[in-house]
Amino acid sequence: MLVVATIREDFQAVLAGLEKRHFPDAAATLERVLALDKERRETQVQRDALQSEAKASSKQIGQLMQSGQREEAEKLKARMGEIKQQVKELEEAFASADQALTALLYTLPNVPHTSVPAGRSAEDNEEVYRHGDLPVLGEEKVAHWDLIKTYDIIDFELGTKITGAGFPVYKGKGARLQRALINFFLDQAAEAGYGELQVPILVNEASGYGTGQLPDKEGQMYEATADQLYLIPTAEVPITNIFRDVILEKGQLPIRQAGYTPCFRREAGSWGAHVRGLNRLHQFDKVEIVQICAPEDSYAALEQMSAHVQGLLQQLELPYRVLRLCGGDMGFTSALTYDMEVYSAAQERWLEVSSVSNFETYQANRLKLRYRDAENKIALAHTLNGSAWRYHGS
């Protein structure tokens, strides 16, 4: 979430950022943040002063009791009753302002980087790079949903039988291809300096909040209600949450981690045109790369991650383009996102295969992920992640 001090000190920049995202009532919402922040601080000052008095009186009572001055002690006790009552009231006012402030901050998306174009939809994304010639298949083109039947490598009906729509069964060479791709992407990540992790694919509520899936995407995750756990929509959640409530030492940055996991998304309400074959699944495989670095290094890291993913696509000899997402199309928590799209000659359209993002301090603030800077001061780190491969388009 956004840092309150930033909203306080850099109001116009934050406002401009939210407007670029077409966030409704941005100005009024930010004003409300400032009002709650002010209220919270004012009640805290009063509460703390009163508690300080209570603490001193309490010590005094102790001393009076020890020296046998019972009557004096009783007088003080009586006064303590009043103080306690007032503290209680102030505490409630503080907590209510604090909770309202946090709840409001949770609803605010990240402020986009200045380079983010100001569009509303996918139409307005900016193509920054294109690689390879677009293949033309002509009349004899065959879409992947037909090819997989011909070769009998992916079976949607079987998946429907044992689970439901959107849970395909990979068979024979299809399963082997899937496994080979996962290995390839993991090996490439390792070569690029990413440590490999195998992480849980169920996460708790705190982790969901840490990376921003909660409360924003509550309904999009499968929930194991008996244990209050969520099936992960991306490995970003468990991997980044490893660093929740952590203060990293200077020498530990940058941190680079990669991991393969199956991912689960309910995709509620998003079914419609273009949803066919592998284009939108409830369960899919993904190799994720995550970086944590100092703020001054994060945009270089983003370019590096983009280059890494492009290197994979080039090795696979796929024609692709790189998009800089516009304010209206960017994810809730991101400050800058590049999407990599591969051209599908059969579908005659671009399919998203990867997305790399810099979240700046947005996730770190929720995660309480800090580091010690050059002056040994504690500051929020920047987090980034990207899919090295996502086996379905959008």
Next chain:
RNA sequence: AGAGAGGUGUCCGAGUGGUUGAAGGAGCACGCCUGGAAAGCGUGUAUACCCCUAAAGGGUAUCGAGGGUUCGAAUCCCUUCCUCUCUGCCA
């Protein structure tokens, strides 16, 4: 799932109602010592929010988490989470 034991600062570890942010030790940092190092000696060594601020300084909270008793809780009571041991169950 049941029984028992336990969760204290970077780590180990003391602490069963009173001035304890918390003994002691280790580690780490700096200084002294040394030709250099070790040893030794000295000093320092949490986080969050807030006040004040040029700097300094200051307040409150935090001993797994939450609640309660009390003038006062790391210490007492309740709830809950986690770890370990034993037993049970088991695709």
